[in-house]
Amino acid sequence: MSNNENTIIQLLHQLQKTESFEANEEAIAKEYFESNLEKHGLAIKVLSVLGGILGTLAFIGFLFIAGLYNSSTALVIAGVLFIVTAVFINKQSGKLVLDTATICIFLSGFFLAGYGLEEMKMGENTTALIFIFIALVTLAVMQRFMLSLVAMLIINGCFLFLIFNNNYDNLIHIYISLLATVFTCYLLNEAALITSNPIISALYKPMRTALMFSFITAVYFVGKKGWVHLSPSMLWLSALVSIGITLFLVTKKILPVFNITDKKTKTIVYIMTLAILLPTLFAPAVSGALMVLLLSFFVDYKTGIVTGILSLIYFVSQYYYDLNLTLLVKSGILFTSGLLLIFFYFITNKINTNANI
Amino acid sequence: MNINREHIHIISKHSRLPKQSVARLLSENVYSNTNAWQKFLRIFFLGLGTTFTIAGIIFFFAYNWAQMHRFVKIGMIEGLVVIATAITLLSRLQVLIKNLLLTAAVVLTGVLFAVFGQVYQTGANVYNFFLGWAAIVTIWVLVSNFAPLWLIYLLLINTSVILYQQQVAQNWHDVLLHSILFGINAVAVVFFLWVKKIRNNADVPVWFTHTLSLATASFATIGIITGIFEKFHPSFPVLLAITAVIYTVATLHAIKNKSLFYLSVIAFSVVCILAACMLNISSDAAMILLVSLFIVAAITIIIKQFLQLQKAWNNEQ
Numbered sequence: 001m002s003n004n005e006n007t008i009i010q011l012l013h014q015l016q017k018t019e020s021f022e023a024n025e026e027a028i029a030k031e032y033f034e035s036n037l038e039k040h041g042l043a044i045k046v047l048s049v050l051g052g053i054l055g056t057l058a059f060i061g062f063l064f065i066a067g068l069y070n071s072s073t074a075l076v077i078a079g080v081l082f083i084v085t086a087v088f089i090n091k092q093s094g095k096l097v098l099d100t101a102t103i104c105i106f107l108s109g110f111f112l113a114g115y116g117l118e119e120m121k122m123g124e125n126t127t128a129l130i131f132i133f134i135a136l137v138t139l140a141v142m143q144r145f146m147l148s149l150v151a152m153l154i155i156n157g158c159f160l161f162l163i164f165n166n167n168y169d170n171l172i173h174i175y176i177s178l179l180a181t182v183f184t185c186y187l188l189n190e191a192a193l194i195t196s197n198p199i200i201s202a203l204y205k206p207m208r209t210a211l212m213f214s215f216i217t218a219v220y221f222v223g224k225k226g227w228v229h230l231s232p233s234m235l236w237l238s239a240l241v242s243i244g245i246t247l248f249l250v251t252k253k254i255l256p257v258f259n260i261t262d263k264k265t266k267t268i269v270y271i272m273t274l275a276i277l278l279p280t281l282f283a284p285a286v287s288g289a290l291m292v293l294l295l296s297f298f299v300d301y302k303t304g305i306v307t308g309i310l311s312l313i314y315f316v317s318q319y320y321y322d323l324n325l326t327l328l329v330k331s332g333i334l335f336t337s338g339l340l341l342i343f344f345y346f347i348t349n350k351i352n353t354n355a356n357i
Numbered sequence: 358m359n360i361n362r363e364h365i366h367i368i369s370k371h372s373r374l375p376k377q378s379v380a381r382l383l384s385e386n387v388y389s390n391t392n393a394w395q396k397f398l399r400i401f402f403l404g405l406g407t408t409f410t411i412a413g414i415i416f417f418f419a420y421n422w423a424q425m426h427r428f429v430k431i432g433m434i435e436g437l438v439v440i441a442t443a444i445t446l447l448s449r450l451q452v453l454i455k456n457l458l459l460t461a462a463v464v465l466t467g468v469l470f471a472v473f474g475q476v477y478q479t480g481a482n483v484y485n486f487f488l489g490w491a492a493i494v495t496i497w498v499l500v501s502n503f504a505p506l507w508l509i510y511l512l513l514i515n516t517s518v519i520l521y522q523q524q525v526a527q528n529w530h531d532v533l534l535h536s537i538l539f540g541i542n543a544v545a546v547v548f549f550l551w552v553k554k555i556r557n558n559a560d561v562p563v564w565f566t567h568t569l570s571l572a573t574a575s576f577a578t579i580g581i582i583t584g585i586f587e588k589f590h591p592s593f594p595v596l597l598a599i600t601a602v603i604y605t606v607a608t609l610h611a612i613k614n615k616s617l618f619y620l621s622v623i624a625f626s627v628v629c630i631l632a633a634c635m636l637n638i639s640s641d642a643a644m645i646l647l648v649s650l651f652i653v654a655a656i657t658i659i660i661k662q663f664l665q666l667q668k669a670w671n672n673e674q
Contacts, residue, residue, distance in 0.1 A: 008364055015374070015382075023372030031367050043621040044660055050625060051656030058632075058649035066642035097664065100656040104649075191380035194369050201370055257391055297397055300362075300389050320412075327420040335413025341406030348402055352395045 008032045042303075044096070048146065052103025059108050072119035079113025082106070083134060091142040099146045106147060110134075110154065124165055128158040143202035152210030160218065169228045173237035176218045176284065180241045180291065183211040187299050188253070212292060212304050216311050223285025223315045225322040238284030242291040243277045249294055258351070265351055272344050279337075285315035360386040400453070407457045411464050418472050427476040434469040438462050442497070456503040463494045463506060484520035487513050504565040511545055511569070533592040535580025536599070542573040543603050550610070567618055570607075577603070578626040582633040615670045617663055624659045628652060 012023055086106035089098055110131060117127045135151040135158075142148070163171045186193065186208060194201045221228050222238050250273045260266055280287035289311035296304025320330055360382060369379050389397070414437065422430060441462040445455045467490045473479070474486060491513035498510045518537055522529045546569045553561040577600045584593035604623050611619035632648050 008367065011360060011364055012368055012372070015368070015378070019375075019378060021373045021375065021378075023368065023374070027371040028367055031371065032364075035363060035367065043618045044663055047621045047625055047656060048660055051628070051652055054629075054632075055649050055653040055656075058645055058652060062642055062645040062649055065640075065645055097657055097661045100660065101653050104653050191369075191376050191383055194366055195374070195376045195379055198370070201366075204366070254394065257389070257394055259391075297389055297394075299383075300387055300393075327416045331413045331416035331420060333413075334409050334416060338406050338408070338410030338413055341402050341409060343406075345399065345402035345406055348395075348398045352398075 045146070048096070048099040049103060051100035052107065055100065055104035056107040056111070059104065060111055063112075072116045075112050075116030075119065077116075079109045079111070079116055082109030082112060083138070085109075086147065087138055087141055090144050090147050099144075102147055103150055106150060125162060128161050128165075131155075132158045139203065140199070143199060143206075145206045148203055148206035149210050152207060153213060156210065156214035156217065160221070164221075164228055167229075169230055170234055172218060172221055172228065172230070173234060173284075176215070176222065176238045176288070177241040179211065179215040179218055180245055180288065183215050184245050184249075184291075184295060186211055187295050187301065187304075190299065208301065209303060212296070212301075212307060215288065216292065216307060219285040219288035219311075219315070223283070223288075224318055232282075235284055236281045239281050239287045242284065242287040243281065246277055246287065246291050246294055247273060249291075249298065253298055254294070260351070268347060268351070272347065275340065276344075283315070283319045286312065286319055289315050362387045403454065403457060407461055411461050414465065415468055418468050430472055430476065431469065434465055434472060438465045438469060441465065456501050456506065459497050459501045460503065460506050460509070463497055463509060466490060466494055484517050484524055487520060488517040491517060502560060504560060504562050507549075508565060508568065511542070514541060515572075530590040530592060531587070532580050532584040532590045532596060535576050535583065536592050536596040539573060539576040539580060539596065540599065542569055542576060543599075546570050546573055547606075570619060570622060573603075574622045574626045578629050581630050585630070585633045585637050612666075617667065620663060620666075624656075624663075628655045628659070631655070 009025060009029055012025065012028060015021075016023070082105050086102040086109060089105075090102045113134075114127055114131070117130065118124070122130075132155050135154045138151040139148055159175060160172075163169065163175060190204070194204055219238065222230060222235065250269065255266065255269060260269065277287060277290075280290065289308055292304055293308025293312060296302075296308050320334065323330060325333075362383070365379060365382050365387065368374060414434075418430065418434065441458045444450070445458045445462070448455070450458075470486055470490050491510060494510065494513075498506050515538060518541065519534070522534045546566060549561050549566055549569065552559045553566070577596070580596050581593075581600060584590065584596065604627070607619050607623060611617070611623075628651075632652055635644060635648050635651065638644065
């Protein structure tokens with residue numbers, strides 16, 4: 001047994017000293033050893049995805065130039081075969097090395113099947129529903145990170161397509177609210193989910209990433225003016241859930257971390273939170289990004305933190321860019337908000353100093 | 358013993374560790390603690406507050422103040438620049454606040470230049486504006502040694518070069534432009550990695566060197582791909598040679614420092630360049646299929662090699 005495996009077994013023994021529970025030491029050591037071998041960080045993941053996407057694009061280019069898209073039935077069959085092959089390879093080998101190839105085959109499969117179904121005049125909604133079904137079956141069959149993530153993102157893409165293609169643009173608010181709720185429950189119930197059943201446990205990490213990216217993509221549609229036809233009077237609907245969740249997070253989760261019991265301090269924190277959140281009632285993308293950032297920081301989910309920060313910067317800029325006010329009024333709003341935030345910095349410092357005492 | 362998320366997930370998967378215990382372990386060892394939250398909130402409020410305030414000031418001067426006398430306009434901005442730098446220099450505030458104030462002063466200098474250009478209709482080319490801005494703030498950037506400020510500074514220099522080619526040196530070939538940009542950013546990366554090596558207390562965050570390296574590799578890749586497809590230009594072999602040298606040095610550095618990031622960036626850049634070479638030979642269907650297969654096969658082999666390398670590094674530890 002190497003040092004690496006020793007570390008986790010030592011930890012296990014340490015835990016078993018305080019409470020008795022059964023554990024399969026061999027399986028733990030084996031999985032830890034394998035996970036260390038595949039501890040590759042973001043760089044390799046991004047490399048495999050980029051390779052997969054570039055390969056797919058070149059393959060699609062080949063199909064068009066070669067004109068191999070005449071038979072719709074052949075296209076659908078080829079598409080399904082591609083998808084099955086990708087899932088089969090992933091399930092059998094489970095090796096990270098093959099991620100690029102499987103992503104490329106998987107995506108090409110969806111493209112071929114989609115193109116074939118379109119040629120068959122199957123209807124766009126039916127095609128989207130078929131895609132959702134295939135992606136769900138994929139998730140049930142295998143739970144490797146990359147392909148599961150791609151499958152879940154395809155499901156999200158299909159839902160967005162169904163909403164906008166059928167001109168139910170305002171339904172996006174319900175979709176965003178649902179995603180926000182599921183994402184929050186998912187992050188805050190990590191312990192319950194990873195101890196529930198093997199499939200849910202194995203899907204935990206890709207599902208978390210997929211939910212986060214799906215949520216950010218969905219709020220993007222309400223964060224950029226003119227992308228879709230949304231009724232301005234209904235914008236607050238999307239923001240409401242994000243604001244509610246952030247308030248819940250601050251009062252029930254973050255305040256306990258600081259051990260704040262003093263009523264006066266609590267009131268100050270509530271006022272500060274409301275002062276930041278209420279202006280975002282008509283900027284649902286901003287409140288959404290803020291929610292992702294705080295939730296991710298709470299559970300120390302790094303990809304979520306980085307995405308939250310970048311989205312927050314983008315959505316705030318986009319909001320002010322789209323705002324139909326004179327530069328002078330915009331300047332006033334920005335300047336006042338800036339001073340208020342700096343004021344909050346000093347208050348937070350004071351609260352922190354008191355908490356440390 | 359440092360318990361991380363992976364330890365907890367693996368033990369939970371192969372044991373009957375109760376849900377409550379998993380929750381407690383996560384909360385005590387993985388989730389952000391009081392210190393992390395204090396640091397986060399400080400940076401969040403101060404960073405966002407400063408950005409909003411500066412944006413407010415920029416919007417204020419962008420508004421067309423027909424009635425305001427030019428002396429008042431320019432005087433106000435100069436006043437703000439003086440106040441920001443004076444506080445940085447004379448106060449006993451935290452280093453982070455001082456650095457943010459200096460960043461504000463740098464941005465306000467740009468506003469000052471813009472207003473000056475607007476008032477006096479100096480007819481300056483836009484590249485002059487960025488170049489002048491970069492030149493004037495150089496000392497502040499050097500003194501602060503603050504990564505975000507360095508990033509703004511390099512952004513100004515890159516923008517100046519791009520605009521210079523668009524507005525003045527229109528005869529510059531795209532390959533030459535990308536070679537220059539590649540050179541500037543490569544020098545910056547080497548410089549910062551060197552500073553990090555010789556001075557332990559130097560604040561050179563990883564995100565900063567990674568962002569710069571990405572920009573450097575992007576300029577090299579775009580430049581070489583442009584050179585492959587366009588008519589021959591003398592700068593092309595020079596760019597090829599410099600890129601080969603820099604990539605070799607970067608690969609050696611990455612292996613020595615066990616960084617897969619640099620290796621991945623270089624590998625992806627080389628794959629793109631080779632794919633472009635193939636497409637330059639022919640762009641018929643067979644070649645495009647070959648390119649598709651090449652990309653997938655090349656990336657797969659590269660990832661396999663990286664994983665072996667990682668395994669060797671892990672064993673060394």
